[in-house]
Amino acid sequence: MIWPIFKKSMKEQIRNYWVLLLTVSLAPFFVFVYYLINEASQPVYDVMLLNMDDGIVREGQRVNLGDDMIQFMDSLILASPGIPIKTIVTEDETLGRKKLEQKKVDALLVLPADFSKLARTLAGPRPDLEISGDLSSIPYMISAIWLGEMLNEFMMESMGQEPLYTVRETALGRSGQMSEFDLWMPGMLILSIIMLMFSATIAIITEVDQQTILRLKLSKMRSWEFLTGVGGIQVLVGILSILLTLASAASLGFEMHGSYLLFFLIALLTSISMIAFSLVLAALTRSVTDVLIVGNFPLFLFMFFTGAAFPMRAKAWFYIDGYGISWQSLMSPTHAINALNKVSILNSGIGEILPELGSLIIITAIYFAIGVWAFQKRHL
């Protein structure tokens, strides 16, 4: 008896194409939005350099440490694409300060006339370098930090001194090879399944709204058969949605890593969880309009408080075998996103994501129990 319900539900889902469209299009849309945000958030800070250094004559040769430093900076920036600084050299102080005031540059470094003279002696007064800018602006702060770093490095090198320490970065899993855009994708993929909440609730509540639930109640069909038939279609919608999101991300340069099998297991469990949650939402509503209004509240919670669209980690209430349980744990997508992050970033296997999968299954069972009880109470 499940097959006729599955077929009926599929026809209705396709013919109610606007619900399907809403469900499968939001996550790919967000992928494009995040891509654009990511592109826009890789800026280069403009730093103006004013070299007023008179230089010195050493062993019959003219030496200008200011010029050397500018050259050093340019070569360092060229060799390290991670340094977000672009240097602009000027000889006109008035012009430099005017550009700073007009925010056409983020910082102005002024090398004093006695820079070469004072920098060469270890004793005596130190050269007085000036970095100007809007101290309240983040671009200035970043520019000033980088300028300080490069100046230090130049000074150590020019004085023939070795660095006092070296720093070695060790990437966790594949994090070193991933862009910020890549790091967002597990959340986006789960968001595509969160949207199932709407199509699944509408598929159920439509029977109440158009009173056809009366015909279903009078038939020989059992509740679990109805839920399995409708749920089956929703799992397919979830898979379509996640594949579309994945395709959108791939078209923008995202590469999926980690076990595909685990990825689909997490997607399947999350889809079932969202279908279970749909029963709770269906119990609270009576019509499609209700679903579209009331549904925004859990959508908002699932989007912004589980890590799907915004990074957030609540303080744990307690730990079970090292896995933190907080108010976020009450929302099943939290566990799905944690698991997917581990799989795609840390290349984790099933053994390492068992706490997340276990929590996801337990929360789904709770949603299901509450949903069935409340739906029966309200609509049956």
Place this chain on the structure above:
Amino acid sequence: MISIRHLKKQFGDLLAVDDLSLDVHEGEILGFLGPNGAGKTTTIRMLCGLLRPDDGKIYWKDDQQTPAIEVGFCPQENIFWPKLSCFEQLVFMAQINQLSKSDAEGRAHQLLEDLGLTEKADVLAEKLSGGMKRRLNIALALAHDPDILILDEPETGLDPQSRVLVRDLIRALAKTKTILLTTHNMDEAERLADRVAIIDHGRLLKLDTVENLRKSVGEGELLEIKAEALAKDDISGQQIKTALSGISQEITIINDTLQIRNIDVLSSLNEITRILDEHQLVGSEMHMRKSTLEDVFIHLTGRTLRE
């Protein structure tokens, strides 16, 4: 086939069904006649298992308290799946009642033909006209070929053409099925029902064949005289009743209409006209007819079905 015993249902302060007991015989069409709010729909919803009675029992064939036979229910409102075609939903309805795919398809084709919907088989239900939607509503109740068919106001919303079609179908179905229908339309009950249960305020007032019910308010004819003076209380109704008591004991005045029952109109007409003249009652219309179920209802409750 169905025995209803002391059925009771209350919604808050409203006693919708009050100690209702009756039997439905196999192969008959039993009409539930009563005004809106009489308790007809509540009774059949309890029969279908959609409502739990507060008290009383329903016994099905072989004294079982749960129907071991197939029951088809056609609700008062049009209930269907708007995004499925007529054929698709009939097949679906049959399949969820455990008919095989081929049987379900055969049944759907047959019902579409019986209800004049063959040409609309592939049309989405939401695109049908009002009359067609009503016919589809009835077809859905029959999709799984039930033994008992319960129809709640089946003619409501039907155009005259569809009404004839549906009546013919119900008569044809009655050859093989037991049919229980509710109506507040006495014409529908008179034309279709073998027996009629008259219900008001949740109570069964009378249950019998249409002919016997008519006889219960007198075998003779009924004369109706309309006179505005009666409504305006210009003339005492009681005086008229007393004056006419030698002709009939069954005289009713409802609004502006004087009803004299159980008489031979042709032989009594001169005497009636003389008495009315004496009391200076001028009639604007005069009708002679046989007693109807409406008359039975008035006789039992003192008011019309529409009041």
